[in-house]
Amino acid sequence: MRKTDSELRYSLKQHTQCKVVRRQPTPYYPTRLVEILAHGEGPDLRLCLTREDRLTGPYMTLSHRWGSASFLKLTLSKLADLVKGFSIADLPQTFQDAIVVVRRLGCKYLWIDSLCIIQNSAEDWLHEAGLMGDVYANSHCNIAATWNSSSDDGCFTKRNASEVEGLIVNPKWTGLKSTTFRVVEFRLWENLVTSAGLNKRAWVVQERLLAPRVLHFGRTQLAWECHEVDACETYPAGLPVAQHSAQTRHKALESGTEGKRLQSMGDSRSSPNLHAHFIWNKIVAAYTAGELTVASDKLVAISGLVERMQSSLQGEYLAGLWRGTLASDLPWKVTDGKQANGLPSTRAAQYRATSWSWASLDGQIMPGRPNTERVLMSIEEAATEPLVPGNPLSQLRFGWIRLCGVLLPGTLKPPESSTLQPDKLNVDLAVETATADHWIFPDTQNEIFDQSVFCLVVLTENKYDGTLVQGLALHCTDAVKATYRRVGLYEGQVLGLVYMEYCLCPDIDLIDICVTSLKVTREEHGPLSPMYTFTA
Numbered sequence: 001m002r003k004t005d006s007e008l009r010y011s012l013k014q015h016t017q018c019k020v021v022r023r024q025p026t027p028y029y030p031t032r033l034v035e036i037l038a039h040g041e042g043p044d045l046r047l048c049l050t051r052e053d054r055l056t057g058p059y060m061t062l063s064h065r066w067g068s069a070s071f072l073k074l075t076l077s078k079l080a081d082l083v084k085g086f087s088i089a090d091l092p093q094t095f096q097d098a099i100v101v102v103r104r105l106g107c108k109y110l111w112i113d114s115l116c117i118i119q120n121s122a123e124d125w126l127h128e129a130g131l132m133g134d135v136y137a138n139s140h141c142n143i144a145a146t147w148n149s150s151s152d153d154g155c156f157t158k159r160n161a162s163e164v165e166g167l168i169v170n171p172k173w174t175g176l177k178s179t180t181f182r183v184v185e186f187r188l189w190e191n192l193v194t195s196a197g198l199n200k201r202a203w204v205v206q207e208r209l210l211a212p213r214v215l216h217f218g219r220t221q222l223a224w225e226c227h228e229v230d231a232c233e234t235y236p237a238g239l240p241v242a243q244h245s246a247q248t249r250h251k252a253l254e255s256g257t258e259g260k261r262l263q264s265m266g267d268s269r270s271s272p273n274l275h276a277h278f279i280w281n282k283i284v285a286a287y288t289a290g291e292l293t294v295a296s297d298k299l300v301a302i303s304g305l306v307e308r309m310q311s312s313l314q315g316e317y318l319a320g321l322w323r324g325t326l327a328s329d330l331p332w333k334v335t336d337g338k339q340a341n342g343l344p345s346t347r348a349a350q351y352r353a354t355s356w357s358w359a360s361l362d363g364q365i366m367p368g369r370p371n372t373e374r375v376l377m378s379i380e381e382a383a384t385e386p387l388v389p390g391n392p393l394s395q396l397r398f399g400w401i402r403l404c405g406v407l408l409p410g411t412l413k414p415p416e417s418s419t420l421q422p423d424k425l426n427v428d429l430a431v432e433t434a435t436a437d438h439w440i441f442p443d444t445q446n447e448i449f450d451q452s453v454f455c456l457v458v459l460t461e462n463k464y465d466g467t468l469v470q471g472l473a474l475h476c477t478d479a480v481k482a483t484y485r486r487v488g489l490y491e492g493q494v495l496g497l498v499y500m501e502y503c504l505c506p507d508i509d510l511i512d513i514c515v516t517s518l519k520v521t522r523e524e525h526g527p528l529s530p531m532y533t534f535t536a
Contacts, residue, residue, distance in 0.1 A: 028138040031128060032074075032116040033059050033109040036099055043085025045099070047074070047115065058140035059109035062098045063207045063214075065198055066114070066293075067150025071095075073114045076121060094145045097155035101143055101215070110143075111135055126300075126388060133210055133304025142211030144204075146196045147219040155217040164221045164233045184234055192218040192232060193225075200340065202290030203297070205283065206305045274370050276312035277325050281367040283309075284320065288358065288365040291340045296395055298352055298359050303393035319357040319384050319396055326382060327375045328368050330356055331458050331470040333441045333489040335364040337423030345444050352395035354384070355486040356472070359395075361443055368470075374460040377405025405471075406457040412440065412448065427453060427473075427490070440473045441489040448487060452476065455490040468493060 029050040037044060048055065071092040074082060088096055095112060102110045118124040136142060145155050166184040185191065193216050198204055208214055208225065216223035221233040229238040287302050299319060306317055315324030322329060334345045345363025353359035358367070384399035386392050413426040425440045425448065438455070442448045458471040473488035 027055075027058075028134060029055055029059065029109075030111050030116060030131065030135045033111055034099075034115055036103055036108045036110065037085070044088040045091075046085040047079070047082035048109065049083065055109065057109070058107055059111055060102050060105070060107050061111045061136055061139040061142045061207070061211060062095070062113075062145070063142055063198060063204050064094050064098075064112075064145040064151055065149055065201065067152065069150055069152045071114070071151055073119045074117065075119055079118065082115070092151035093154035094148060094151045097217075098143050098145070101155065105141070107140060111139065126391075126394070129297075129300045130303065130391060130393065133206070133307050136207050136210040136304065137212070137308070139211050141213040141215055142207060144198055144208070144214050144216045146193060146198045146216040146223070148217075149197045157217075157219055159220050166234060188232070188234065189223070189230065189239060192216070192220065193223050200291055202287055202292045202340075203301045205287045205290055206302055209283070210304055210308065273313060273315075273324060276309065277322070277329075277370040280309055280313065280322070281369070284358065284365055284367045288363065289340050292362075295348055295362060296350060296352055298348070298362075299393060299395050306393050317392060318382060319353045319399060320359040321357060323382065325370045326379050327377060328370050328459055330472060331368040331489055332358045333366050334361065334423065334443055335366045337363070337442065337445060339363050347444050347447065352387075354396065354399040354401075355443075356401060357399070363443070369461075374462075376457050376459055377403055379403055403456070407474075408455040408457065410438065410453050410455055412451045412453055427455070429455065429492075438490070438492045440487075441491070442473075443486065443488050447475070453487070454484065455492075457490075 031050060033048045033050060033055070035046050035048040035053075037046060069092065072078075072086070072090050088099060091099075095115075098112070099110060102108070117128045143155070145153070147157065148154065166182040169181045169183055170178065171181070172178065193199065196216075196218060199208070212226065214225040216225070218232075223232040224230070231238050283302075283305055287305075292298060292301060302320075310317065313322050313324065315322045317323075318326065337345055339345055339362050345361055347355075348360055348362060351360075358365040380402040382399075382401040384392070385397045386394045387397045388394040408429045410427045410429040413428060423441060423445075425442065427438045427440050429438055440448070440453060440455075452475075454474040454476060456472040456474055457469060459469075461468045461470065469490075469492040471490040472486050473490045474484040475487045477483045477485055
């Protein structure tokens with residue numbers, strides 16, 4: 001812990017990016033904190049109400065997995081008793097260990113979700129969930145019980161210290177100078193941090209990104225993340241180049257420091273906006289690769305990051321997508337048709353977002369790539385109404401969109417005639433398009449229940465062997481009212497650029513057939529899949 005304390009102090013004093021993270025002019029405190037009292041005859045801890053108590057000094061936060069064990073939680077009936085004080089022995093092992101760490105690092109306040117949010121009050125949970133971004137962003141350091149799967153597991157583990165140092169090898173090679181090598185685990189960071197149990201939780205994505213510093217308690221050693229370095233006991237000065245991969249530098253995605261860098265990239269507003277969207281796409285991919293215990297948390301559990309990204313993206317947030325690049329955000333797809341747990345992707349049983357938002361699904365998402373140069377449709381209007389009035393970051397009551405683009409009717413080929421995997425189906429279009437192949441990537445396997453499908457062309461992307469067309473796969477749910485809903489991603493391989501130039505020409509007959517003005521009606525909150533209406 002002495003090394004950890006030293007690293008924490010060094011981060012605060014020497015790291016340029018870490019010094020500017022605490023950007024509040026006055027200290028910020030969450031609504032409630034666990035106060036660690038001095039050793040004595042009284043209680044070990046008490047629940048501190050920050051609006052009533054006078055606080056001094058920083059606080060820390062805890063990221064952990066609840067597990068199935070029963071443990072002390074804050075409820076309406078226990079609030080008064082916890083304010084008076086309680087024993088550390090009343091808490092599960094992970095909480096006890098975290099309190100030891102906080103005390104050793106010179107702090108006396110700790111934020112734990114189950115003790116600082118009233119667990120049987122929906123009103124308090126919604127209020128506190130909306131503050132989650134500030135809670136983690138203003139913490140001194142986040143303690144992550146990274147290795148464990150339950151609050152009973154604790155932070156500390158028994159280990160073989162020699163594994164931390166690595167194996168020292170002094171080979172004797174004829175004709176070569178004697179050199180000492182250290183043999184260490186090749187995917188050290190991935191196994192220690194990225195693939196650990198805690199980081200499979202979707203909530204933890206924003207906790208790791210927003211906290212200025214993260215202290216990981218791994219199975220074999222401690223690890224450290226801040227805005228300037230990833231380090232562990234094997235590499236206390238930082239990971240070497242050989243250990244860096246797509247799994248490291250997780251905090252490089254945080255928009256506080258990254259947003260400032262993007263804004264300084266030049267006078268052009270489009271460049272930082274485009275780069276910020278690439279960052280957002282990485283966040284969405286990482287977030288949807290995590291698991292949620294409560295499906296309705298889908299939009300709430302990323303709301304803190306949305307607030308941080310808004311200044312960089314400079315546009316209205318629409319249930320996981322952004323108005324500024326909405327046309328290119330729409331062609332997202334489900335990665336391999338699966339959820340993070342390996343099960344097939346599913347549409348939320350209880351409505352929480354429109355079908356054109358990835359937030360309506362439980363599945364790993366590959367976001368649409370920002371592309372404003374080859375967009376072949378226009379968005380005339382789009383809006384969402386949150387379930388919680390005044391909170392655009394919560395789940396939705398309804399949403400709608402008005403589009404103008406090319407709508408191509410098609411027929412899915414029978415599965416037995418397709419050589420593709422279940423998450424990639426062949427489709428025949430009813431018009432001549434001069435393309436070699438057309439595919440549908442279903443959002444879920446059980447929604448492609450009809451052979452009739454409509455493909456809304458959204459954009460193109462130049463490839464070495466032609467042009468890739470991307471769009472939305474739609475089902476008609478009411479022919480009289482002309483209502484449609486998204487059921488997947490459409491892709492087509494164009495043989496050259498002739499077809500798209502042909503379609504965009506206003507005096508071609510194909511335009512009269514395929515281009516339709518599309519209007520979307522209000523979507524009511526309910527258990528059914530969201531729908532939107534296109535009227536000519």
